[in-house]
Amino acid sequence: MKRFAIVLGLAVMLPLAAAAECASVSAGDLTVTGAWSRATIGTARPAVFYVEIRNDGETGDRLTGIDTPVAAMPMLHRTVVKDGVASMPHAEAIDIPAGETVSLAPGGYHGMLMELTAPLAEGETFPVVLRFERAGSVEIDAPVLSIRAQGAECDAAG
Amino acid sequence: MNLRRIRLVLWALVAVALAGVLALQWAGRRREPSQAAFRPDFALQDAAGRTYGMEDFRGRLALVFFGFTNCPDVCPTTMSEVALVMNDLGSEADKVQPLFISMDPQRDRGQGLSEYLAAFHPAILGLAGDGAATQAAAESFRIHFEREESPAAPDGYTMSHSPGLFLIGPDGEWLRQFPHETPAAEILADIQERI
Numbered sequence: 245m246k247r248f249a250i251v252l253g254l255a256v257m258l259p260l261a262a263a264a265e266c267a268s269v270s271a272g273d274l275t276v277t278g279a280w281s282r283a284t285i286g287t288a289r290p291a292v293f294y295v296e297i298r299n300d301g302e303t304g305d306r307l308t309g310i311d312t313p314v315a316a317m318p319m320l321h322r323t324v325v326k327d328g329v330a331s332m333p334h335a336e337a338i339d340i341p342a343g344e345t346v347s348l349a350p351g352g353y354h355g356m357l358m359e360l361t362a363p364l365a366e367g368e369t370f371p372v373v374l375r376f377e378r379a380g381s382v383e384i385d386a387p388v389l390s391i392r393a394q395g396a397e398c399d400a401a402g
Numbered sequence: 403m404n405l406r407r408i409r410l411v412l413w414a415l416v417a418v419a420l421a422g423v424l425a426l427q428w429a430g431r432r433r434e435p436s437q438a439a440f441r442p443d444f445a446l447q448d449a450a451g452r453t454y455g456m457e458d459f460r461g462r463l464a465l466v467f468f469g470f471t472n473c474p475d476v477c478p479t480t481m482s483e484v485a486l487v488m489n490d491l492g493s494e495a496d497k498v499q500p501l502f503i504s505m506d507p508q509r510d511r512g513q514g515l516s517e518y519l520a521a522f523h524p525a526i527l528g529l530a531g532d533g534a535a536t537q538a539a540a541e542s543f544r545i546h547f548e549r550e551e552s553p554a555a556p557d558g559y560t561m562s563h564s565p566g567l568f569l570i571g572p573d574g575e576w577l578r579q580f581p582h583e584t585p586a587a588e589i590l591a592d593i594q595e596r597i
């Protein structure tokens with residue numbers, strides 16, 4: 245009976261082990277999770293940073309900038325497709341409304357990591373500091389995924 | 403008499419409007435096949451300096467993307483989709499030629515276009531010509547691209563561009579466009595239906 249319980253316990257754990265839960269950092273009402281980036285070839289081209297921000301509070305906040313030791317010129321950008329033409333202007337700030345989750349994700353907002361100080365190699369992680377108007381600075385580690393990655397490879401934190 | 407004349411004029415107007423609508427519909431129908439039959443072309447070089455045109459891909463489908471490699475969001479997303487499509491085509495992959503036409507040829511060549519594309523899929527052929535040939539290629543595909551000076555971009559400039567994928571038939575005829583963010587499975591299904 246005891247052995248059965250252990251086996252059952254392991255079986256339940258298996259799917260959880262398959263994809264680890266995303267690292268998640270909280271500051272005030274904000275929870276930052278699901279950070280990821282794509283591997284680069286060398287340092288000449290800009291890298292990208294994606295993340296998810298949840299606001300459980302009653303007041304809106306704003307993401308005003310990012311910093312990271314891997315890039316001398318990190319910036320918030322937004323991919324805009326208008327009349328069939330794509331561009332990626334600078335986003336001065338990204339609103340994080342009360343009670344909502346905002347994603348920096350392919351096709352939308354992204355952290356544009358320009359002037360890389362080192363190539364981003366798959367399997368590594370690097371820290372990114374997100375600067376919020378109200379919640380202050382929040383640091384999260386971004387795992388570097390394959391250059392072909394389409395999204396975070398972890399389970400969103402509950 | 404006066405009333406009758408007004409009625410006549412009104413009926414005449416109705417007739418003119420009807421004729422107009424019909425003419426527009428007829429013109430609209432005529433435009434579609436002529437658009438589908440256009441054959442875009444280019445003369446652009448690969449990393450080794452060999453010049454390619456659409457006739458080099460006769461007998462195969464070509465999946466064409468206009469991009470630039472200092473583009474960390476739209477371009478990797480699309481190249482990943484192309485890589486998925488090529489992998490999922492399996493033994494039929496040799497019937498499709500994926501092409502990446504650089505809209506930022508000088509910088510892309512300098513930074514290694516083929517090395518960049520190989521990281522997505524070895525089948526993707528990167529082409530980068532001079533400014534005039536690039537402009538001509540874009541015009542031939544009837545797409546838009548533009549250099550935008552921007553302090554918020556690497557080297558102070560970025561490109562705005564049509565982010566779709568274009569499917570060209572085995573005889574060089576334009577078949578269709580897949581808008582940006584069309585799932586790889588949808589592109590794959592369309593291509594498999596044609597080969």
Ligand SMILES: [Cu+2]
Pocket residue numbers: 321322332354355356474475
């Ligand atoms: Cu950007």
